[in-house]
Structure formats: C-alpha cells, structure tokens
Amino acid sequence: MSVQIDHLHSESGSRRFAPTAEFSAQAEASPELYSDAQADRLGFWADQSRELLHWHKPFTKILDWTNPPFAKWFDDGELNVAYNCLDRHVEAGNGDRVALHFEGEPGDSRDITYAELTAEVKRATNVLIKLGVKSGDRVAIYLPMIPEAVISMLAVARLGAVHSVIFGGFSAESLRSRIDDANAVLVITADGGFRKGRISALKPAVDAALQSGDSSVQNVLVVKRTGQDVEWNDRDLWWHDELASVEAEHVAEAFPAENPLFILYTSGTTGAPKGILHTSGGYLTQGAFTHKNVFDLKPETDVYWCTADVGWITGHTYVVYGPLANGATQVLFEGTPDSPHPGRWWEIIEKYKVSILYTAPTAIRTFMKLGRQIPQKFDLTSLRVLGSVGEPINPEAWMWYREVIGGNITPVVDTWWQTETGAIMVSAIPGLTETKPGAAQVAIPGIAIDVLDDDGTHVGHGNGGLLVVTEPWPAMLRGIWGDPERFKETYWDKFEGTTGAKDGPLYFAGDGARLDDDGDIWLLGRVDDVMNVSGHRLSTAEIESSLVAHPLTAEAAVVGASDEVTGQAVVAFVVIKFSQAETASHEDISAVLRAHVSQQIGAIARPREIFIVDELPKTRSGKIMRRLLRDVAEGREVGDTSTLADTSVMQIITQKMK
Numbered sequence: 001m002s003v004q005i006d007h008l009h010s011e012s013g014s015r016r017f018a019p020t021a022e023f024s025a026q027a028e029a030s031p032e033l034y035s036d037a038q039a040d041r042l043g044f045w046a047d048q049s050r051e052l053l054h055w056h057k058p059f060t061k062i063l064d065w066t067n068p069p070f071a072k073w074f075d076d077g078e079l080n081v082a083y084n085c086l087d088r089h090v091e092a093g094n095g096d097r098v099a100l101h102f103e104g105e106p107g108d109s110r111d112i113t114y115a116e117l118t119a120e121v122k123r124a125t126n127v128l129i130k131l132g133v134k135s136g137d138r139v140a141i142y143l144p145m146i147p148e149a150v151i152s153m154l155a156v157a158r159l160g161a162v163h164s165v166i167f168g169g170f171s172a173e174s175l176r177s178r179i180d181d182a183n184a185v186l187v188i189t190a191d192g193g194f195r196k197g198r199i200s201a202l203k204p205a206v207d208a209a210l211q212s213g214d215s216s217v218q219n220v221l222v223v224k225r226t227g228q229d230v231e232w233n234d235r236d237l238w239w240h241d242e243l244a245s246v247e248a249e250h251v252a253e254a255f256p257a258e259n260p261l262f263i264l265y266t267s268g269t270t271g272a273p274k275g276i277l278h279t280s281g282g283y284l285t286q287g288a289f290t291h292k293n294v295f296d297l298k299p300e301t302d303v304y305w306c307t308a309d310v311g312w313i314t315g316h317t318y319v320v321y322g323p324l325a326n327g328a329t330q331v332l333f334e335g336t337p338d339s340p341h342p343g344r345w346w347e348i349i350e351k352y353k354v355s356i357l358y359t360a361p362t363a364i365r366t367f368m369k370l371g372r373q374i375p376q377k378f379d380l381t382s383l384r385v386l387g388s389v390g391e392p393i394n395p396e397a398w399m400w401y402r403e404v405i406g407g408n409i410t411p412v413v414d415t416w417w418q419t420e421t422g423a424i425m426v427s428a429i430p431g432l433t434e435t436k437p438g439a440a441q442v443a444i445p446g447i448a449i450d451v452l453d454d455d456g457t458h459v460g461h462g463n464g465g466l467l468v469v470t471e472p473w474p475a476m477l478r479g480i481w482g483d484p485e486r487f488k489e490t491y492w493d494k495f496e497g498t499t500g501a502k503d504g505p506l507y508f509a510g511d512g513a514r515l516d517d518d519g520d521i522w523l524l525g526r527v528d529d530v531m532n533v534s535g536h537r538l539s540t541a542e543i544e545s546s547l548v549a550h551p552l553t554a555e556a557a558v559v560g561a562s563d564e565v566t567g568q569a570v571v572a573f574v575v576i577k578f579s580q581a582e583t584a585s586h587e588d589i590s591a592v593l594r595a596h597v598s599q600q601i602g603a604i605a606r607p608r609e610i611f612i613v614d615e616l617p618k619t620r621s622g623k624i625m626r627r628l629l630r631d632v633a634e635g636r637e638v639g640d641t642s643t644l645a646d647t648s649v650m651q652i653i654t655q656k657m658k
C-alpha cells in the first residue's frame with residue numbers, strides 16, 4: 001500500500017477544539033441524529049428524506065439491496081428534483097429570497113431570486129422540449145461558472161433527462177469522448193468565459209469535438225457570455241433567442257426515485273474516464289441532509305459559498321442540488337482566487353457577508369503562502385463555518401484556516417467523500433463534534449464506514465488500512481454508465497471472499513486511512529494509481545497513454561509527486577524514440593509533450609515536469625515501479641531496488657537528475 005501523505009502520521013490528534021456552547025445551542029444538528037441512525041439506519045434515512053424533500057408520490061420502500069451492488073432507494077416514490085430545488089420554495093413564500101449572488105470574473109454581478117431562477121429554469125425546460133429532448137436523454141453541459149450552468153442542469157433534471165457536465169477546462173477530445181460515451185443529443189455551451197482578466201473560448205472546442213459530423217448531437221445551444229466572435233453551424237442556436245421563443249410556464253412532472261439524474265466522468269486507475277451514474281431521490285436526500293447538518297445551514301440568514309466549479313462533483317452536490325434543495329442563498333463566482341488581485345475571495349466574502357465557506361486545501365495553502373496580511377485587510381467576521389474538501393488537509397493548513405480566516409473561533413469541518421459517494425460521508429458536525437486539525441474524523445449519521453486490512457479485518461484503533469463503506473447509502477453511485485462489470489470490479493470485488501469481519505458487499509473507496517486511539521478517521525491519500533492534483537482526480541494511466549500517443553514517445557510513466565501547494569503534481573518520465581532522441585533538446589521535447597497532454601486531456605493534466613530518461617525501472621515481470629520514480633520526483637533517496645529486472649536503471653536515472 002503506497003500511502004503518500006506520511007506527515008499526517010505525525011499528528012497525534014492532541015490538538016482539539018470543542019464546539020463553543022454558543023454554537024452548540026443554535027446548531028441545526030442534535031446528538032439524536034447519531035442515536036436515531038444507530039437505532040434504525042434505514043428508518044432514519046426515510047425520515048430525513050420525507051422531512052427534507054417533497055415527494056409527489058410518497059415512497060413506501062426504503063432500500064432494495066436484493067441485487068447487490070445495484071441499490072435502489074425509495075424505489076416506489078416519485079419526485080421532481082428541480083421542483084424540490086425551485087418551485088416549492090416559491091410556493092412556500094420564499095420566492096424573493098436570493099438563490100444566487102452571481103459574481104462574474106470581470107466584476108459584473110447579478111442577484112437571482114428563487115422566483116427568478118424558477119422562471120428561467122421553466123423556460124429553459126421548454127426549450128429542451130422544443131428541441132426534442134425527452135426524459136432519459138443525455139445532455140452535455142460545457143459552460144463557465146455562470147448562472148446558465150445551474151439553470152441548464154436544473155432544466156435537464158426537471159425534464160427527467162440526464163446531464164453530463166464537462167468541466168470547461170477539458171479539451172475538445174475529452175469533450176468528444178464523453179459526448180460519445182453517453183450518446184448526448186444536445187450540448188449546452190457558451191461563446192466563452194472570463195478567466196484571469198482574459199476571454200477564454202469554449203465554443204471552438206465544441207465545434208472541434210463535433211467536427212467529424214458523426215456524433216449523436218442534434219443541436220448546440222450557445223449562451224452569449226463574452227460576446228466574442230463565434231463560428232456558426234446549422235445545429236447551433238442562441239440560448240437567449242430560444243428562451244425568448246418559448247412559453248414561460250412549465251409544470252414539473254414527477255419521476256421515479258431511481259430516475260437517472262446525471263453522469264459525471266471521473267478518472268480511474270485504468271482506461272478511459274468512467275461515467276459515474278447518480279439517480280434522483282437518494283442522491284437529493286443525502287445531498288440536502290449533509291448540506292444542512294455539516295454546514296449548520298440556516299436558509300433564512302446564512303450566505304453560503306462553495307468555491308468549486310459545477311464541472312466537479314462538489315459543484316453538483318454543494319453548489320447546485322444540496323443548497324438549492326435547502327433553499328439556501330449562495331455566491332456563484334466565475335473567477336479565480338487571485339484575479340484581479342490576491343484578495344478577491346476575501347473581498348467577495350466581505351461584500352456578501354458570506355457565513356459558510358466550503359473550499360479545498362490547495363486554495364488554503366496558496367493563501368498561506370501569500371501571507372495572512374491579505375485576508376486581514378478584509379472584514380471576514382461574517383464567517384461562522386468553514387469546510388474543506390478534495391484531499392487530506394494538513395494540520396498546519398487546517399490551523400491557518402481556522403485562525404486567519406475563521407478568526408480563531410469558527411468550526412472547521414474536513415469532509416471526505418468522492419464523485420462516487422455523491423455526498424459527504426465522513427465529517428465532523430459543527431456544534432456536535434470536538435474537531436481535530438487534519439482528521440475527517442467520523443462517519444455522517446446513517447453512513448457505515450470502516451478501516452480494514454487486506455483480509456477484510458477491522459484494523460482497530462491506532463492502525464492504518466483501507467477505507468470502506470460497509471452498508472449501501474442513499475447517494476451512492478448506481479453504476480458506471482454502460483459498464484456494469486467495471487462497476488463491480490472497481491469498487492466491490494476487492495474484499496470478496498476475504499475472511500474478515502463482515503459478510504456482504506463492501507465498497508472499496510481507493511483511499512488509505514488510519515484510526516486514531518479514539519477511533520477517529522484520518523485520510524492518508526489514494527492507494528492506487530490515481531493522483532490528486534489541487535483536489536482534482538487524475539489517472540496516471542490516462543496521462544501515460546496520452547504521452548505514448550505522441551510520435552516522439554516510446555514509453556512513459558507518470559507519478560503523483562507531493563507538492564506543497566497542489567497536494568500532488570504530475571511528474572512524467574519519458575523514453576524518447578531512438579530516431580527522435582538526437583534531434584531536439586530535452587527542454588523542447590518536454591515543452592512539446594506538456595502542450596500535447598494539455599491539448600489531449602486538458603490543462604489540469606499537464607505535467608509539472610517531464611524527465612527524459614533512457615529506460616524505465618521495471619520488475620522482472622515488466623511492471624513499472626512507480627514507487628521508485630516517485631522517490632526521484634520528490635528528491636528522496638531511492639528505495640529498495642532489488643526487485644528490478646535491471647538494478648542499474650535507477651542509478652542512471654538519479655545520476656541524470658543531479
């Protein structure tokens with residue numbers, strides 16, 4: 001097991017922060033959540049679901065686990081996800097509440113109330129109907145962080161169709177493979193977006209993706225955001241023209257609880273990205289429950305801000321579905337933290353009096369490097385809960401977050417979950433949990449987590465092992481789009497037939513974890529060939545195959561090397577084809593290959609460094625020993641090389657690095 005974040009071991013959990021009496025007294029969550037869930041786990045989720053959501057047709061069944069690992073939650077119930085996020089708040093008299101404080105990158109801003117958002121989504125739904133989109137159809141969404149991204153997702157959901165949001169940073173090729181895998185009938189995009197003071201185009205990537213003409217896409221709906229020139233094709237339609245051309249009214253229809261809601265692609269250890277499938281009733285239940293309790297949400301008074309892009313799962317569950325189901329007021333920000341000045345985030349918090357902030361450790365570490373004098377110029381006293389997600393948060397960053405951003409008083413919750421889990425699984429609950437810097441700590445009420453060794457045996461306090469989910473949960477993925485076998489193999493086969501503690505299917509998350517002496521959970525990073533760069537999941541295999549696809553490359557190995565700011569960084573070791581090796585300098589080759597990966601996958605996958613080597617270290621059976629390459633990439637003494645086929649390879653590589 002290659003546990004990479006070793007320094008977490010040194011934190012013993014001795015620093016603790018008990019909730020203040022004041023906070024506990026007003027907290028949404030009560031200790032009964034744990035005892036109720038303990039007493040009757042399924043009954044607990046049924047109660048939460050009834051309380052938090054509107055069911056057009058109430059469910060009578062809670063969980064069907066007769067055909068594991070294929071779960072059905074609330075199967076005979078019917079609901080409309082968009083109705084739950086929109087109309088019902090308006091009907092309850094909260095139509096004037098701001099749903100989105102939109103803050104554009106160039107400084108334009110716009111408040112959108114629940115009534116306005118509902119009206120926009122109704123029109124957008126009518127546009128989808130006009131374009132022939134039906135329930136069950138897939139719609140690809142490739143947009144910047146603008147209100148139309150949220151509106152599009154909700155319009156697709158309202159129709160019982162399935163969205164596949166593709167992060168705007170992904171390339172035309174990545175877009176095409178995702179469109180093809182899901183057979184999307186429509187793409188919703190924009191002319192472009194704003195990034196760091198410049199215009200960045202989106203539409204050309206869609207044009208390039210659809211260039212060959214043989215795709216399932218019938219139309220491309222284009223939001224005008226930047227006003228830049230765009231090429232126009234027969235299939236293209238302007239968003240504003242189409243919205244103006246349809247009726248304003250649309251009545252939401254109820255769909256079965258297990259109706260697919262979205263597909264979201266994420267990287268695995270091998271092959272192409274997997275389309276993680278989520279459905280409606282269970283997903284929305286756990287999304288709303290965790291959003292309310294983990295962030296102690298008071299919809300009437302809080303201003304919530306999750307900095308994630310809607311292209312990732314965090315944006316799905318904690319920008320769109322959780323907060324809107326709960327009727328929250330939130331900030332939607334198009335830009336980056338440091339543009340036009342390094343205090344932009346803190347300025348936004350001051351402007352909107354943000355009270356709940358949810359962000360990633362990589363951002364916190366970047367701000368730490370810039371220094372506390374920047375946030376200290378702004379009034380951050382509105383903040384009362386801080387959340388972290390995406391990767392393990394080192395105790396030092398946790399402390400800085402609490403002290404500098406949280407005024408030494410706010411609770412900090414470190415939330416562990418995944419694209420696959422759909423919603424938060426492990427986290428402290430403010431007002432209830434005594435927090436420990438660096439630990440995600442405890443399973444959410446109603447969620448069953450364990451740490452097991454390879455044999456499936458519980459490791460016991462003070463020991464490390466593999467994180468597993470031992471019981472099905474409402475927001476769990478329902479499968480990998482089009483590939484039920486891969487779904488089983490990837491997540492459910494690991495502990496099959498082991499002699500450990502529990503019968504029945506165990507979900508293997510791919511993370512290492514340790515239980516401290518109190519039984520609290522400390523996440524230790526991935527145990528497979530998945531990297532985590534700035535909280536984004538990247539596959540070593542996918543980047544390797546991109547590198548190898550270039551005519552210069554003979555062989556490539558990619559590792560995630562630890563990085564002070566981004567958590568991990570992509571480092572590649574490349575063997576150049578003999579015929580090419582003499583013609584260009586290493587710098588040129590490395591620049592060409594970095595650009596190639598960026599173009600094939602997206603800028604987030606671009607290697608930080610590429611080392612040109614003569615050979616890769618391999619075992620006698622031909623397996624690349626990434627562990628040794630990681631030692632080199634992190635500037636460490638190279639570990640045990642005795643299982644290498646040729647033990648001199650590492651000597652040559654390390655000599656070259658010097």
Ligand code: WT7
Binds near residue numbers: 314389440
């Ligand atoms: C992987 C999932 C969950 C939304 C963002 C990432 C890592 C996530 C934590 C945390 C330690 C974390 C895990 C996980 N991860 N949150 N609080 N502490 N590790 O979603 O792209 O599906 O990645 O991110 O390694 O498996 P994702």
